[in-house]
Structures are given as C-alpha cells and as structure tokens.
Amino acid sequence: MKSEEILKQIAGEVAICTQCELHYSRKRAVPGEGPFDAGIMFIGEGQGFHENEQGRPFVGAAGKFLEELLAKIGMQREEVFIGNVVKCRPPANRDPKPEEVETCVSLYLERQIQAINPKVIVTLGRYSMGYFIPNAKISEIHGQAMQVRGRLVVAMFHPAAALHQPSLKPSLEQDFARLPELIARAADAPQYVEEKTPERKEEARQLSMF
Ligand code: SF4
Numbered sequence: 001m002k003s004e005e006i007l008k009q010i011a012g013e014v015a016i017c018t019q020c021e022l023h024y025s026r027k028r029a030v031p032g033e034g035p036f037d038a039g040i041m042f043i044g045e046g047q048g049f050h051e052n053e054q055g056r057p058f059v060g061a062a063g064k065f066l067e068e069l070l071a072k073i074g075m076q077r078e079e080v081f082i083g084n085v086v087k088c089r090p091p092a093n094r095d096p097k098p099e100e101v102e103t104c105v106s107l108y109l110e111r112q113i114q115a116i117n118p119k120v121i122v123t124l125g126r127y128s129m130g131y132f133i134p135n136a137k138i139s140e141i142h143g144q145a146m147q148v149r150g151r152l153v154v155a156m157f158h159p160a161a162a163l164h165q166p167s168l169k170p171s172l173e174q175d176f177a178r179l180p181e182l183i184a185r186a187a188d189a190p191q192y193v194e195e196k197t198p199e200r201k202e203e204a205r206q207l208s209m210f
Contacts, residue, residue: 003036006115010108014087019107020100022046022088028055031108032083038116039183040080042066043109044124044158046096052089057082062160066124069159069176081116085109085128096127105131113151120183121151125158133192143175145182145189152186154179 001009011031017023030047033056042058050060058066058077067077086096086104096104113121123129126138132153133146145154156175162168182189 003115003117007031007036007112010111010115014108017087017107020086020088020103022086022090022096022100022104025052025091026088027052029087030055030057030084030089031087032057032081032112034077034081034083034116035079036116038079038081039119040075040122040179041113041116041118041120042080042082042122042124043128044082044084045127046084046086047089048093048160049089057084058159061163062158065159065163069173072173073176073180081112081118083109083112085131101127101131119152119186120145120179121153122179123153123155125161129155134194142171143178145186146192147186147189148192152183152189153192154182 011029014029014031017029030051034041044058044062047057048060048062051057057063063077066082070077070080085101087108088104090096090100121132123132129136129138129141132148133141133155136155138155138157141155142157143154145152147153154175157168157172159172162172
C-alpha cells in the first residue's frame with residue numbers, strides 16, 4: 001500500500017478507535033496532518049479544546065507560534081507533518097497516561113512514521129520526547145540531535161510551554177534556528193543507547209535463551 005493510502009487508512013481507524021479511555025473525551029480525533037512524504041515530523045502531546053473541535057493538530061495559540069517558528073527557518077506548516085502521541089483529547093486537559101501513549105503510538109504513530117519515513121522527528125514537549133528518549137530531561141537535551149532506533153530525533157520544548165513560560169521561548173527559537181543544520185549533519189548525531197528497564201532486561205534474557 002502507498003504511504004498516502006496508509007495515512008488515510010490510519011485516519012479512518014483513529015476516528016472510530018476505542019482502544020483507550022481517551023475515546024470518551026473525543027469529539028473529533030486528530031490523526032495529524034501533512035504531506036505523506038514530509039521530511040520533518042513534529043510530534044506533540046495531545047489535543048486541546050480547539051483541536052478536539054476541529055480535528056486538526058496545533059490550531060490554537062501554540063499552533064500559531066509553531067507556524068511562526070517554521071517561518072523563521074523558511075518553512076510553512078503545509079510542508080511538514082504535525083501530529084501528537086495520542087490522537088484523542090485527554091479530559092480536562094490532563095496529561096496523557098503512559099499506557100495511553102504506549103497504546104496510541106504503537107497502533108498509529110509508529111505506522112505513520114514508517115509510512116512517511118521522515119529525515120527527522122522533532123518531539124515537542126516531555127511526553128513525545130519520553131517515548132523516543134526515555135528517562136531524559138528536556139531541559140538537558142533540548143536542541144540536540146540523536147540517532148534513536150535508526151532515526152534522527154531532536155527534542156524541543158512544546159510551543160505551548162514556551163507561551164506559558166516565556167523564559168523557555170529563546171531556547172525554543174534557538175533550537176528551531178539550528179534545525180536545518182542538524183538535519184544537514186544528521187550523520188554526526190550520536191546514537192542514543194536505551195537503558196533497559198527490568199522488564200526489557202528480562203525480555204532480552206529470555207530472547208537470548210533461544
Ligand atoms: Fe485510540 Fe489513540 Fe484515541 Fe486512545 S487516544 S482512543 S488509542 S486513537
């Protein structure tokens with residue numbers, strides 16, 4: 001199946017998904033949007049009120065700021081893919097739970113990444129960073145490029161966080177300004193070596209027995 005068709009199929013599945021409790025607070029699912037062959041994927045956290053109403057990602061103040069940041073590096077939002085780790089709105093704007101992120105990413109985001117095959121994934125905020133680079137602190141690694149599971153990943157602050165906490169704004173602007181250079185020098189990015197959790201160590205031990 002072609003990438004474009006895969007993305008359409010995923011959008012259809014997401015619209016009726018009941019695989020986690022976030023579907024109860026969903027008005028419209030937000031599968032994400034952008035070209036099927038986008039070079040950059042921006043991955044945020046979850047939907048807010050406006051996203052839930054419109055079925056589109058980053059349409060509020062944070063979206064406007066994201067568009068401004070893109071414009072400063074000569075890009076428009078139509079050129080990139082923008083999505084979130086969960087496709088439905090968490091109730092009362094609470095944070096998505098780890099199991100909700102795990103479920104939604106494994107069912108949908110992973111397939112979107114495979115289909116789009118971007119040059120770089122930019123994580124926006126702690127929750128999407130945590131999926132790719134667990135146990136990291138965003139204050140320590142933002143703006144750094146890393147090779148994670150064969151893909152270039154750059155963690156950045158969430159635009160909404162920078163709007164609420166203006167001291168983060170210069171960091172986000174600087175990280176964005178460096179993005180073209182980080183993509184050009186992707187080969188120089190260090191490998192991120194995942195620390196194995198006790199469960200993963202046990203899985204690895206069991207696998208090594210075969
Ligand atoms: Fe399904 Fe994801 Fe929505 Fe949960 S957040 S109901 S897994 S689409």
